[in-house]
Amino acid sequence: MTTIAGKTVVLTGASRGIGVFIARALAKKQATIIGISRSQEGLDKICAEVDALGGKAIGICFDISNVEELPILLQKIERLTGSVDILVNNAGIEIYRAFPDYSLADLQSVLLVNLLAAMELTRLVLPSMLNQTSGHIVNMSSLASKKGHPYDSIYSASKAGLLMWSDAVRQELAGTGVRISSICPGYVSQQGMLADTGVPVPSVGGVSTPADVARAVVRAIEQNQAEVMVNGNPITENLTKLLFAVEQFFPRFGDVVNQWIGIPKLNKMRIENQIRAENSRKKSSLVK
Ligand SMILES: NC(=O)c1ccc[n+]([C@@H]2O[C@H](COP(=O)([O-])OP(=O)(O)OC[C@H]3O[C@@H](n4cnc5c(N)ncnc54)[C@H](OP(=O)(O)O)[C@@H]3O)[C@@H](O)[C@H]2O)c1
Incomplete structure (x- = not known):
């Protein structure tokens, strides 16, 4: 069992959503958290919370889609804390569209944040981890990596890429610590x-909480788990694994299951909501 106490953790996407829960869970285990995101306000909030819990957290405002500048970020972190013990690649974005409606900028932004930044950060921290013969990388993939989600195809591609790249690198790292x-x-x-x-999740299948995901991150580090599914409870998780196994033999059966669950319909609703939200953001920034 690996001890998290006293370790320095770099956590991307720490300003909101699941990242906040991961920061809290790791702080409770007495890790020092270096949170990364674009929003200083969100980082300040979680850092204050960790401080109040008696832990230590530092927020660094940085857009990880600027992958060429990630070495500068790493240098800054190492100046502040010394070497990185654990990297949690949690930051992610999602753009819902019918595939022909994506712009090249959409494709690039999703792949940069969800996949390339995680790869590059890992590439940069690995030499020092290998020197110390210890370290842990956690990559936040998704069940969308196992079966494509229509109208969210670029997100599925990024998460499948993250999962398969991690799988290959894990084998390269065997025996290195x-x-x-x-x-x-x-x-x-x-x-x-x-x-x-703002669109409801399908009523069948498993649903988890951000705290469940954070607990899974802690467990994966402590118990060196290769791949962890988080989907409701052990019964729904095992049924989902069984379903994915069957879908390996019959991909079109999987398409029917996704239709039946309602994934295409709900994702089409998410397209409309996302476009509406983007338009109102643009309007309010014009007013300012
Ligand atoms: N929520 C789900 O249902 C679900 C399911 C499966 C997997 N996941 C995965 O879990 C992870 C966290 O998701 P979430 O639901 O917590 O999403 P979220 O609430 O949208 O939060 C995303 C986080 O990533 C950060 N981020 C986004 N773009 C960034 C950039 N260019 N540079 C730096 N930070 C950036 C955001 O901070 P700023 O905006 O301040 O930069 C924020 O802290 C993602 O990888 C997601 O794919 C989520």
Whole structure:
């Protein structure tokens, strides 16, 4: 069992949603948290909360889609804390569209934040972890990595890429003392990118809370778990695994299941809500 106490954790996407719950859970385990996101306000809030819990957290405002500048971010972190023991690649974005309606900028932004930034941050922290023969990388994937989600195809692609890249690197790291875990949450209620869409989650299948996901991150680090599914409860998790296994043989059966669950219909509703929210953001920034 790996001890988290006293470790320095770099956590991307710490300003809101699931990241806040991960920060709290790791702070309770007495880790020092270096939270990264674009919003200083969100970082200040979680850092104050961790301080109040008796822990230590530092927020660094940084847009990780600027992948060429990630070495500067890493240098800044190392100046503040020394080497990084644990990296949690949690930041993610989602853009709902029918595939032909995506712009090139949409494709690039999702792949940069969800996949390339995680790869580049890992590439930058690995040499020091390998020197110390210890360290842990946690990558936040999704159940959308296991079966494509229509009208959210670029997100599914980014999460499948993250999962498969982690799987390959885990095998490269065998015996080095450096570990890598993937977390695959299904629908997450209460807070986070899905709850923010304002569209209900399908009524069948598992639903988890952000706290469940945070607990899974802690467990993955402590118990060196390769891949963790978070989807409601052990029964719904095992049924989902069984379903994915059957879908390996019959992909079109999986399409029918997704239709039956209501994923295409709900994602079409999310397109409309997202466009409406974007338009009102644009309008209010014009007024200012
Ligand atoms: N919620 C779900 O249902 C669900 C299910 C499965 C997997 N996941 C995964 O869980 C992770 C967290 O999701 P969430 O629901 O907590 O999402 P969220 O509430 O939208 O939060 C996303 C976080 O990522 C940060 N972020 C986004 N773009 C960034 C950028 N360019 N640079 C730095 N930080 C950036 C955001 O901070 P700023 O905006 O301040 O930069 C925020 O802290 C994601 O990887 C997501 O794919 C979520």
